[in-house]
Amino acid sequence: MFYSISKQGINFLASFFVLTLFTFALANFFPEKLAFLYANQIDQSLMANHGTNYDLVEPNLFNSYLFYLQQLFDGNLGISSVRGTSVFSEFFTYFPATLELSIVALLFAIFLGVPLGILAARHKNQWQDKSVVSSTLIGYSMPIFWWAMLLVLFFSLWLGVSPVASRIGFEYDISPVTGFMLVDTLLSDQPYSLEAFKSALHHIVLPSVVLGTVPLAIITRSTRSSMISILNEDYIISAKARGLSPVTVLWKHALRNAALPLLTIIGLQVSTLITGSLITESIFAWPGAGKWLLEAVYRRDFPVIHGAILAIASFVILTHFILDLLMTYLDPKLRRKK
Amino acid sequence: MQRPIFLKHLQFWKLTTYFALTALILSCSKSFDSNVRDNVLVYCSEASPQSFNPQLVTSGSTFDASSRQVYNRLVEFTPGTSDIEAGLATSWQISKDSKVYTFNLRRNVSFHSTSQFTPTRYFNADDVLFSFQRQWLANHPYHNVSTLGFRYFDSMGFNELLHKIVKVNDYQVRFELNYPDSAFLATLAMDFTSILSSEYAENLILSSSRELIDTQPVGTGPFQLTRYQADAFIRYKAHPLYWKGKESIERLVFAITPDPSLRFARLIAGECDVMAKPLPIHIKTLKNYPELKTLTQQGSNVAYLAMNTQKKPFDDKRVRQALNFAIKKETLVKIVYGDTAVTAKNPIPPNMWSYNSATIESKYSPEKAKQLLSEAGYSNGFEMDLWAMPVQRSYNPNAIKMAELIQQDLSKVGIKAKIISYEFGTYLEKVKLGEHQTALLGWIGDNGDPSNFFSSILSCAATRTGNNASFWCNAEFDRLIRKAAINSDKDTRSALYKNAQLVFNQEKPWVPIAHSKQSILTNQRVKNFTLAPTDGVFFSGVSLVSSLSPDLEGNKAINENDNKENNN
Numbered sequence: 001m002f003y004s005i006s007k008q009g010i011n012f013l014a015s016f017f018v019l020t021l022f023t024f025a026l027a028n029f030f031p032e033k034l035a036f037l038y039a040n041q042i043d044q045s046l047m048a049n050h051g052t053n054y055d056l057v058e059p060n061l062f063n064s065y066l067f068y069l070q071q072l073f074d075g076n077l078g079i080s081s082v083r084g085t086s087v088f089s090e091f092f093t094y095f096p097a098t099l100e101l102s103i104v105a106l107l108f109a110i111f112l113g114v115p116l117g118i119l120a121a122r123h124k125n126q127w128q129d130k131s132v133v134s135s136t137l138i139g140y141s142m143p144i145f146w147w148a149m150l151l152v153l154f155f156s157l158w159l160g161v162s163p164v165a166s167r168i169g170f171e172y173d174i175s176p177v178t179g180f181m182l183v184d185t186l187l188s189d190q191p192y193s194l195e196a197f198k199s200a201l202h203h204i205v206l207p208s209v210v211l212g213t214v215p216l217a218i219i220t221r222s223t224r225s226s227m228i229s230i231l232n233e234d235y236i237i238s239a240k241a242r243g244l245s246p247v248t249v250l251w252k253h254a255l256r257n258a259a260l261p262l263l264t265i266i267g268l269q270v271s272t273l274i275t276g277s278l279i280t281e282s283i284f285a286w287p288g289a290g291k292w293l294l295e296a297v298y299r300r301d302f303p304v305i306h307g308a309i310l311a312i313a314s315f316v317i318l319t320h321f322i323l324d325l326l327m328t329y330l331d332p333k334l335r336r337k338k
Numbered sequence: 339m340q341r342p343i344f345l346k347h348l349q350f351w352k353l354t355t356y357f358a359l360t361a362l363i364l365s366c367s368k369s370f371d372s373n374v375r376d377n378v379l380v381y382c383s384e385a386s387p388q389s390f391n392p393q394l395v396t397s398g399s400t401f402d403a404s405s406r407q408v409y410n411r412l413v414e415f416t417p418g419t420s421d422i423e424a425g426l427a428t429s430w431q432i433s434k435d436s437k438v439y440t441f442n443l444r445r446n447v448s449f450h451s452t453s454q455f456t457p458t459r460y461f462n463a464d465d466v467l468f469s470f471q472r473q474w475l476a477n478h479p480y481h482n483v484s485t486l487g488f489r490y491f492d493s494m495g496f497n498e499l500l501h502k503i504v505k506v507n508d509y510q511v512r513f514e515l516n517y518p519d520s521a522f523l524a525t526l527a528m529d530f531t532s533i534l535s536s537e538y539a540e541n542l543i544l545s546s547s548r549e550l551i552d553t554q555p556v557g558t559g560p561f562q563l564t565r566y567q568a569d570a571f572i573r574y575k576a577h578p579l580y581w582k583g584k585e586s587i588e589r590l591v592f593a594i595t596p597d598p599s600l601r602f603a604r605l606i607a608g609e610c611d612v613m614a615k616p617l618p619i620h621i622k623t624l625k626n627y628p629e630l631k632t633l634t635q636q637g638s639n640v641a642y643l644a645m646n647t648q649k650k651p652f653d654d655k656r657v658r659q660a661l662n663f664a665i666k667k668e669t670l671v672k673i674v675y676g677d678t679a680v681t682a683k684n685p686i687p688p689n690m691w692s693y694n695s696a697t698i699e700s701k702y703s704p705e706k707a708k709q710l711l712s713e714a715g716y717s718n719g720f721e722m723d724l725w726a727m728p729v730q731r732s733y734n735p736n737a738i739k740m741a742e743l744i745q746q747d748l749s750k751v752g753i754k755a756k757i758i759s760y761e762f763g764t765y766l767e768k769v770k771l772g773e774h775q776t777a778l779l780g781w782i783g784d785n786g787d788p789s790n791f792f793s794s795i796l797s798c799a800a801t802r803t804g805n806n807a808s809f810w811c812n813a814e815f816d817r818l819i820r821k822a823a824i825n826s827d828k829d830t831r832s833a834l835y836k837n838a839q840l841v842f843n844q845e846k847p848w849v850p851i852a853h854s855k856q857s858i859l860t861n862q863r864v865k866n867f868t869l870a871p872t873d874g875v876f877f878s879g880v881s882l883v884s885s886l887s888p889d890l891e892g893n894k895a896i897n898e899n900d901n902k903e904n905n906n
Contacts, residue, residue, distance in 0.1 A: 082761075082764065083568060156607055157606060163609060165600055165603075166570070166609075169375070170571065170609065173573060173589070192374050195374065285593075285595055287569060298764075299760070299763060299764050301764075
């Protein structure tokens with residue numbers, strides 16, 4: 001147990017190290033190099049150490065990298081060159097919106113995908129299976145911006161049952177506490193907090209359906225294939241032979257064993273969701289990290305581009321690390337492995 | 339070994355599913371019965387502001403978000419016109435030589451009280467002095483707080499114009515000028531002369547956070563800023579102690595939506611009440627949406643292609659003339675503007691006085707263009723950068739498309755143009771630094787006076803601030819517009835400006851493209867909204883009729899009925 005945890009810990013640290021090397025190299029290609037890291041500390045000690053010229057970068061690349069790491073661990077990602085605000089604090093303004101959307105999208109994908117996969121597996125090669133398989137293929141290969149437009153056109157503009165964009169109706173003024181709109185609305189002391197919660201829920205439906213479509217397709221297909229292989233196992237046949245009800249066999253014996261490989265697949269969706277959020281957020285004017293990064297690219301706001309890439313990539317690495325730990329805990333085979 | 343609880347208990351999965359489904363159904367049910375929306379006006383704006391201080395920028399989106407809601411000026415434009423009326427000054431006297439202006443200031447005007455700042459006194463002469471001296475005096479403690487600089491102040495020539503600003507007493511201020519300026523009073527109604535609080539500035543010095551003056555504004559205007567998230571929204575609430583009386587709109591929200599189609603979709607869905615800068619196609623399809631209203635007028639603007647005369651090959655007049663002949667403006671007006679514009683030949687729009695209708699328009703002629711190019715030694719053409727802004731402006735609904743059309747036209751005379759675009763703020767910055775060869779730009783006159791066009795974007799002074807994107811400084815032209823600016827006789831000024839247009843027409847620092855009409859869309863609940871000639875958006879005095887509930891379909895039906903009754 002200790003062995004595998006430490007192994008994963010080392011893995012995590014190594015990936016993080018490679019990531020910082022990459023972003024450091026990236027930062028060195030910026031027109032102002034690392035200058036943006038100096039910008040928010042116009043304090044005398046730094047001026048004394050580095051001179052009054054902010055463009056001054058350590059001549060030695062190694063020292064420069066150490067300085068870079070030191071700044072990162074101090075939580076200094078520099079100052080946005082366009083807005084003059086701290087990149088670190090901007091990230092925490094925008095990222096919760098992305099996280100909230102991704103979590104809801106993932107829940108949507110799991111709660112729809114797993115039952116659909118089971119359905120398809122139970123009725124293998126029958127019409128149910130065929131329709132599920134073909135629709136997941138469509139879902140998987142469909143460009144999501146097009147899908148988003150289609151949904152907006154139908155549900156928002158034609159039927160008028162869903163909002164067009166943004167996180168919440170503009171009439172509700174919710175002060176950010178956690179950054180999760182669904183939580184903040186409930187925490188808010190405004191008289192309309194419950195109504196605001198409904199509005200937030202209402203607003204998250206379409207974007208999370210759009211963002212969850214690709215993971216939904218993947219989760220459905222993996223559930224299906226892993227269920228099919230498990231349903232052919234001897235112990236399932238023997239369970240059936242003992243006269244257990246089909247529901248018990250399916251849920252207690254089959255799904256539980258299919259759940260483990262599925263967890264890995266679900267874990268892999270984190271990066272799919274983050275990538276997808278770039279497009280989804282732009283379409284739905286969702287003020288999250290993906291839109292923030294895209295706008296920064298457009299503005300040539302290098303400190304923000306750098307900070308966003310680093311922070312988002314670190315987040316993905318971190319979630320994978322946590323998932324690995326979780327898998328070790330859940331899967332006895334992995335745990336016992338020396 | 340124990341299984342984790344969520345795999346053990348199927349109950350959990352079932353319950354969560356039920357919860358999710360219930361929540362979904364709840365959220366889609368149309369049981370909203372509150373009237374929260376009734377006093378909130380949502381304006382779908384086109385861009386994030388660059389700052390909340392109108393002194394620092396020249397972009398209309400920033401003025402809409404700052405000076406036009408948060409601040410007041412000594413004198414104001416009467417809504418919907420370019421006439422001057424009393425603002426923070428109740429009256430004024432002008433000396434005989436037109437060089438001394440004395441303003442009597444309004445009493446009992448309160449500044450906004452925010453979470454950062456509580457005013458202890460009313461507006462007085464110190465605030466006026468602070469607002470001008472910050473932009474004027476290089477040693478002022480606030481002069482160098484922002485790196486953006488005071489472009490409007492500089493390009494209007496205020497550094498040369500102002501001799502002295504004197505505080506006579508707390509409620510009287512005297513402006514002494516170096517030379518008479520016929521447009522001075524109109525200029526004082528412009529955005530960059532907004533009055534900031536000097537008390538707030540002093541407090542910020544004490545808390546050593548001077549930069550907040552540009553990001554967390556405190557003004558005397560009808561609305562005060564409460565929250566801003568870049569690229570998402572700006573929230574305001576009505577200033578409870580506004581000197582004209584509290585606005586009937588309790589809260590005002592700018593929903594920042596750069597994509598025009600999304601803006602239009604939001605307007606149709608009732609998420610916005612007012613939509614900035616509709617595309618021509620939106621206006622054409624408006625008959626399908628009886629719940630929407632359109633406000634249109636001939637704008638006071640010009641769209642142009644600026645050629646950087648400091649860079650080869652545009653330092654050669656013949657090349658600039660050739661481009662004027664090579665671009666087919668009629669096509670641009672037809673395709674880009676959907677015929678909601680007229681082609682341009684002068685820098686000022688035809689509805690402005692002193693417009694010279696005698697100048698000769700360079701009619702589309704690729705042959706002439708080729709001939710001029712070969713005279714200039716470019717018979718094989720050349721390659722150039724063509725910059726186009728990514729956002730829609732009222733003078734140019736789609737610059738990228740326009741750039742593509744221009745690219746085609748230019749390829750016919752052997753010029754290979756490469757289209758380059760940046761986010762709008764960056765775009766303007768880079769243009770001001772003169773990094774471009776050619777750039778699509780535009781100008782909206784904001785005080786109804788032609789000097790606002792000539793001095794702001796074509797003068798030699800404006801080459802230093804970068805507002806003159808051609809970096810074109812012509813001695814004769816500059817002499818004419820300077821002379822016109824200090825003269826107080828309208829006919830003489832008109833004659834001088836007409837001559838200046840002849841020089842412009844000869845030298846061709848731009849390809850003038852079009853003067854567009856401006857429009858804005860609102861829904862039926864918005865009342866008393868007027869479009870300013872300067873294309874500014876002012877929400878002071880606007881009221882809402884409470885009919886729109888979040889129940890969208892029901893609302894559409896109601897509005898349709900209303901309309902039918904009206905038609906009958």
